[in-house]
Amino acid sequence: MRWNPNASHANCGRSLKAITICVLIAAFTPSASTPATAQTLTNGSIYSRFGIGQRESYSSPRAQAMGGGGLALRSVAFVNHANPASLSDQILTRFAGGLTYEGITESATGAQESRIASGYLNALQLSFPLMRNKLGIGISFEPYSRVSYRVDNAGIAVVDPESETQESFVTSHRGNGGIQRIGTGLGAAITPNLSIGVRADFLFGIVGETQQTDFQNINLRDATLASSTRLRGLTGTAGVRYVIRTVLSDQDVLSLGATYTLPVALSGERVFTMGKGENVDTLGTSVDGAVHLPLALGFGVAYQPNRIWTFIADIQYEEWSAFESDLPLPGYVVGDSGGFSDRVRISAGGEVYPFARSSLNLFLQRVAFRLGGYIDPSYVSPDRNQEIKSYGFTGGVSIPGITGGTSLDMHIDIGRRGTTDNGLIQDKFVRLGVNLNFGDLWFDRARLR
Amino acid sequence: MVSSRLRLLCSGIFLPIILVGCGDAPSNIGLGLVDVQAGEPFVVSLEPTSFETSSEADITGGFLTITNSIQRAGATRFLVGSTFDPALGTLAAEGRLNFVTLEAATDAFRNGQVSSAVLTMDLDYAYGDTLTPLTLRLSSILDDWSAAGVRSDTVMSIGEPIMEIEVDPTADLLEIELPGSWVSANNVLLRSESFSSDFRGFHLSQIDGNVVVGFAAASSFLRIAAAADTLRVDVDKVLTAIKRDASVTPAEFLLLQDGVDIIDVVHDFDTDEIINSSIHLAIFRLNTTLPSLVTPVGYYRPLLESVSLVAITGNEESRTVLDERDVDDDGILSFQSTNLNVAMQNTVLGRGDLVRFELQAPIEDNSLNVLFFERTPEAGGPRLLLTVTEVRQ
Numbered sequence: 001m002r003w004n005p006n007a008s009h010a011n012c013g014r015s016l017k018a019i020t021i022c023v024l025i026a027a028f029t030p031s032a033s034t035p036a037t038a039q040t041l042t043n044g045s046i047y048s049r050f051g052i053g054q055r056e057s058y059s060s061p062r063a064q065a066m067g068g069g070g071l072a073l074r075s076v077a078f079v080n081h082a083n084p085a086s087l088s089d090q091i092l093t094r095f096a097g098g099l100t101y102e103g104i105t106e107s108a109t110g111a112q113e114s115r116i117a118s119g120y121l122n123a124l125q126l127s128f129p130l131m132r133n134k135l136g137i138g139i140s141f142e143p144y145s146r147v148s149y150r151v152d153n154a155g156i157a158v159v160d161p162e163s164e165t166q167e168s169f170v171t172s173h174r175g176n177g178g179i180q181r182i183g184t185g186l187g188a189a190i191t192p193n194l195s196i197g198v199r200a201d202f203l204f205g206i207v208g209e210t211q212q213t214d215f216q217n218i219n220l221r222d223a224t225l226a227s228s229t230r231l232r233g234l235t236g237t238a239g240v241r242y243v244i245r246t247v248l249s250d251q252d253v254l255s256l257g258a259t260y261t262l263p264v265a266l267s268g269e270r271v272f273t274m275g276k277g278e279n280v281d282t283l284g285t286s287v288d289g290a291v292h293l294p295l296a297l298g299f300g301v302a303y304q305p306n307r308i309w310t311f312i313a314d315i316q317y318e319e320w321s322a323f324e325s326d327l328p329l330p331g332y333v334v335g336d337s338g339g340f341s342d343r344v345r346i347s348a349g350g351e352v353y354p355f356a357r358s359s360l361n362l363f364l365q366r367v368a369f370r371l372g373g374y375i376d377p378s379y380v381s382p383d384r385n386q387e388i389k390s391y392g393f394t395g396g397v398s399i400p401g402i403t404g405g406t407s408l409d410m411h412i413d414i415g416r417r418g419t420t421d422n423g424l425i426q427d428k429f430v431r432l433g434v435n436l437n438f439g440d441l442w443f444d445r446a447r448l449r
Numbered sequence: 450m451v452s453s454r455l456r457l458l459c460s461g462i463f464l465p466i467i468l469v470g471c472g473d474a475p476s477n478i479g480l481g482l483v484d485v486q487a488g489e490p491f492v493v494s495l496e497p498t499s500f501e502t503s504s505e506a507d508i509t510g511g512f513l514t515i516t517n518s519i520q521r522a523g524a525t526r527f528l529v530g531s532t533f534d535p536a537l538g539t540l541a542a543e544g545r546l547n548f549v550t551l552e553a554a555t556d557a558f559r560n561g562q563v564s565s566a567v568l569t570m571d572l573d574y575a576y577g578d579t580l581t582p583l584t585l586r587l588s589s590i591l592d593d594w595s596a597a598g599v600r601s602d603t604v605m606s607i608g609e610p611i612m613e614i615e616v617d618p619t620a621d622l623l624e625i626e627l628p629g630s631w632v633s634a635n636n637v638l639l640r641s642e643s644f645s646s647d648f649r650g651f652h653l654s655q656i657d658g659n660v661v662v663g664f665a666a667a668s669s670f671l672r673i674a675a676a677a678d679t680l681r682v683d684v685d686k687v688l689t690a691i692k693r694d695a696s697v698t699p700a701e702f703l704l705l706q707d708g709v710d711i712i713d714v715v716h717d718f719d720t721d722e723i724i725n726s727s728i729h730l731a732i733f734r735l736n737t738t739l740p741s742l743v744t745p746v747g748y749y750r751p752l753l754e755s756v757s758l759v760a761i762t763g764n765e766e767s768r769t770v771l772d773e774r775d776v777d778d779d780g781i782l783s784f785q786s787t788n789l790n791v792a793m794q795n796t797v798l799g800r801g802d803l804v805r806f807e808l809q810a811p812i813e814d815n816s817l818n819v820l821f822f823e824r825t826p827e828a829g830g831p832r833l834l835l836t837v838t839e840v841r842q
Contacts, residue, residue, distance in 0.1 A: 046479035106478045114476035153477045157490040159730050159836040173483040221790050223727035223838050283725045382482050425479050
């Protein structure tokens, strides 16, 4: 794990530029039509239709392979944006970003399984130290919620009852968009053991629902009906992390982390439209209203018995039972939040550097393997009597780059969501994530002249 | 070198993810969780709030512009004659026609003397008693007159009578040699460069007979011989004035008579059934009928075969032909077109300013042909069938 950041300075600069361009192109290519949402594909879970979409939790490529969370994680090789207090742990200017492929097998009672797949952006994160390992800043762009579904239904309509003429059609119900979060945080180490941090987040996005009816007969007009809800608002998160050294042995470190996120009232504007492309008509007038997102609390613990092993456990709480919205949402009737329930996400995982003590191969020394799991009940359900839970097992590998501080992190998340009871759907999902984590020395004069 | 490797690495990792993510195999699983978003297509049948003969008469004026090809607007057939239809009352028609300029005239023609003028008219229509001849009066026209968009209830002033013409209603072509006195009197005018502005055409009215005949403007012309040259002068505009006595049509039917009637169809589109809906298909349908009418032997009363559906928008200024259809073998008239679909979609979205529909005979082939419509919904009166998807906001 030893490396000299100055030695590879020149190459790193070029590499960072290349990676940044590459990731940005890759990240925005599938979202060219609506860059504001950064995700346009509509082949995700049907459960993402409800509320403001499926909650997304992404902190770092490292934590993602350990079940998520990581509120107490500390490392100079990965910046932990989940807890702004962790932004104090920085030596290098760091850029991280990645994409996820998600394959879902949907099943329902009495129906054939359906397989769908989508790809989307995990996050784009940039951070740099103001004072090495004491004060750091982070900027991140990541999804807060995601709406991505598509259900097609073929049908036959009698279009002329007198002649009993029938025409076949396909109705495609689609949802896309979600809420994005772009924020900047500041973390400071008050003492060698205590760090605190704050982060301001601008939440914005468009939640769209579309019903498109296409007739086989070209003499019939196809129809595209859509509702689009534009949301935006500001929130803030405060975080703290406390490190206790030599708990059970001389080498071990126990870290405790906690975060508190303020509730936020997103201002919303909803419009209904008909048509597509240049021939879009707005139906009626737009409807304005506020969507109140609840407060969130998080608590995490990380234990490192030595430099080989790291274990984490996290619990994140969001008070969705207090959710309010002036705009009706799928699963929510204005004034009645009975369909919403508090979200308590629990996760745990571990990381190991199995070759950390190998003196033969510097590359292998920095290869890490990760495992984890989580349970994540949804805050909203199509059926008030049936909670929709997600369970998942995660794993991953971190492959170090040629230059120090750089890694390619891959993770897999295999799990289930929902149930086939009560006419609902069960998703079996596999997510494969690829993340680039790149560190470079910026804003620092070379010491040798 | 490092950058190249990284680019290759990025391409190798991200592009497959994007491409695989674009995989598309949607199904209907989960349909029960989305069907509240909007409904399935269904048919709404709207009956008109008014289905009556318009106070406006049919358009019978028209003109032909002959350049590289013949361009037409409005009626291209003019009618003349009078007949007593025992079912519909007396129908009287007077027609007029005028001619294009003499641009093709040679110097010899312009400097010579007109020796003869022959009016050729292509008789291609008859309504009434075709067994007895028709006597017409050919007159000059003194005033300038317009044909574009002029309706059949126009009042015509005529000039001096030129001659009388005996017409066999079953003939195809009439060749009428104009009297020498008229030719002499108009010798200069018929050779003049200002012929088109100074000569105002001929007026035709009935003296005797029990039939109305029609002439095709495109194949009617005036042949003028001067010196050694003969010049054919084509018709450039026509107009027919038609009068019909009070119709005695049975009240349960609505008569559409070409050249005379236009039918107004008014709907109330401000109804919850369709407001803001998506229109997939619009069909406007009417049942025609053939009531038993008194028809003497040898009396010819042609039926109207085609009808146009016209949208009247704005301040009655904009007229758009949405569709033109033939009556089918079952006597049903069914309009269905992209223009009708778009017009209905615009209307339910509160734009387009559709005031009403009009039913009228195609203007070009002007005639007195008739069509009877059922009025009541039970008997197949007019109905607008709209296939819609309801928007649930």
